[in-house]
Amino acid sequence: MSSATVTTHPTAADAPVAGPAVVVENLRVAFAGREVVHGISFAAERGSCLAIVGESGSGKSVSARSLVGLAGPGAEVRADTLAVGGLDVRGFGERSWRRVRGDRIGFVLQDALVSLDPVRPVGREIAEALRVHGVVPRSGRREKVLELLRDAAVPEPELRAAQRPGELSGGLCQRALIASALAADPDVIVADEPTTALDVTVQAQVLELLADLKRAGRTIVLISHDLSVVAHLADHVLVMAGGRVVEEGPAGQVLGAPREPYTRALLQAVPGAGTRGQRLSPAPQVPLPPSPGRRRSAPGADGSPVLAAHGLVKDFPLPDGGRLRAVDDVGFSLRAGSTLGVVGESGSGKSTTARLALALESADRGSVELHGAAWSGLAEKHRRGRRGAISVVSQDPLSSFDPRWSVEQVLLDAVPGADHPTAAARRARVADLVARVGLDPAVLGRRPLTLSGGQRQRVAIARALAPDPDVVVLDEAVSALDVSVQAQILDLLVDLQQAFGLAYLFISHDLGVISHLSDHVLVMKDGRVVEEGHPEQLFTPPADPYTRRLVASLRRLETRPALERTTP
């Protein structure tokens, strides 16, 4: 990578000139006549990091891809200036663009697992970039691939280069992807949500790698919806919404003292230990209709747990004949009106714990009790009558809806016939549920596919509430949402808990969300609970080394803007 003596741009016109590495003025992008980016301007100084922040649909990714001529099929891109390393790229044809891609701008996509060809070894993907740009002769390619992997902090590069993405961990995949983007030694790295699919500790390592690249003099354009990632790396921040730049400035100013209400709301929406008991979204509380007579008499009013687990153990067989202990001696108790947070990285056993609590999976050892009565270890027919007492909201509600059903059908299906014997009563119940989760009754006629992410998650919550449960298991229920939508859903969950005394078993990889919501937290690693307690005592300071790493890797916005928050 340190090919200081070699210049790959011999012609005078191509020679790097002083000035910003990327300059964009009045960029407009339209698809089929519909403009999605409305004249934005920005510049990235050499050796600095420019962050473009925005929620889905803000036009941030399309803008970044316009820099390499891949805004998308049928995109019409116009700009007064579009310069990469002093080179005017407007009106470039496919051949010219190919010399920009990889050579001048290295582009890193999110989710390396699907951004690398799943049937090819990662070494070949990196070698492809070397071949395309003729970086090294064929004979030197293998050595260069290993060097690139080593530079991207991939251990055992000889072994890794021969492995396919599916055989590597998410973090190693992302590093390999970054190595392939760096192959032709580009001056500019565009990273589009480079850490979104990663566990927090891995996320920190990848961010560190990007920071190293910046220190080595490369220009980074970081695209992200995650303000804590941005706070860690950016020198200059551009906040986008609806295809326009809402606010821009030095990172410290935009994140620390934002001028625009939109940026303030965005920052306010980030959950964390400091936001407990506060509303995250500017939206007012949904006026809750009076609850119709509850089926059960106030459960757990005597202080006994509504859901309790003792010594849960679950093994899964591995393809090579061995066994994987997914859950190892996990116990907890959950009281009415409280939230138990379970935090851990992928593969830590938190989702299996949730499935055991729901009795969707049977434990190899240990037991689960619901309302003090046996819940695990029963035949399903003995459980069925009590299923309504515990319900679930999953990460991706869309796949849990029948796509051919309307929202009303989805909800009617979940309303128990025993409690609401007539069709009219069931319809009334659905109307009541929709109002509770703050949805417009007009969505009832629509199909899940036509709803926004936040609306879908509200429908999923309404469905979970339909049988009038005492316990709701929320498995990564807000992880796929934009931060402002996530804030609204978290506020809704708090409102519902207070109104109905619900108990939440809240599973998440996101420490911020967990510490915002939970009364008690289990930290899981490799199937075991490594630490537990109240979120504040747990995270300041954590006793367990793993929790310490987890907390350290959580990039907080150190200086949160002082804002008037609407307290519930």
Added chain:
Amino acid sequence: MTRISPDQSRWWRRWAGRAGSAVVVVWGAATVAFLAQLAQPGDRATAVLNLRTGQTQERSPDELAPINAEYGFDRSAPAQYLEYLTGLLRGDLGTSYQQHRPVWDVVSEQLPGTLALTGTTLMLAWVLMLAWVLLTAGRGRRIGGWGAAVDSVLASLPQYWLGVVLLLVFAFGLGWFPVVGGTGPVRIVLPALTLALPLAGFLAQSTRTEFERVLEQPFVLSARLRGSGDLAVRLRHVLRHAALAPLTLTGWALGATISGAVIVETVFARRGIGRTLVTAVESQDLPIVTGIVVLTAVAYVVINLVLDALYPLLDPRVTP
């Protein structure tokens, strides 16, 4: 990688399983063919004698006795079945009623022609299909739409009609190819095209769907962002994924090609198993029919085993 792994015993077990089920398929086909012989209406010895003499008349037991003894018709059905199966194991497919020669001799004379036709057909179909899909898939609404429309039209062409049209246009009209006979590879072009064009359309339909899905995948965008050209992306990344579905269909296509050979060999007056089969069915020469059925089953099983071995080369995530 040639590392010795604990997976090796599982590899052997998996292939033993595949070979076992291949044997079961052939055995099943052989058994059904045998039962069909038993179920033939009328006395078989009479049929054989009439077939040989070209007359149709009642025969006396004295006349029938040598035939019954020769073919073992006088023995019980299970005994005949057992003899038939042990014959198959020795590679003995029986004796033709009409020609009074071993079935294998009759069939093996015709086999090379049909094998050449089937092989050329499969190759042509793949080449045409790949070229067409690479050229038209994922090229926007208009070109992609045209590509898909041509797939559908090709896939729905009836072979007997296509054969006649090709013959009229390229042999009679333009005179590029011999009408009948001819020598060398030239004479196989039109018959193979007759079978390959509908097959190419059929394979292209499944390839195109997958091809266009893979073109949308992030790893394809990633390759473009690296600076790879469009053709390189299509050849190096997309094709490999999209080729899996038509590969599976090729096993099935082999069976279809052999039955298609019946039509093509008649239209183009070629020697081959197809015509032999038609003649044998017409003259009720059942051992020939049975022999061809068993051989087709063997060919079908073999090509599927070959495909099983090919999958992991295309997609290493599939365990061999």
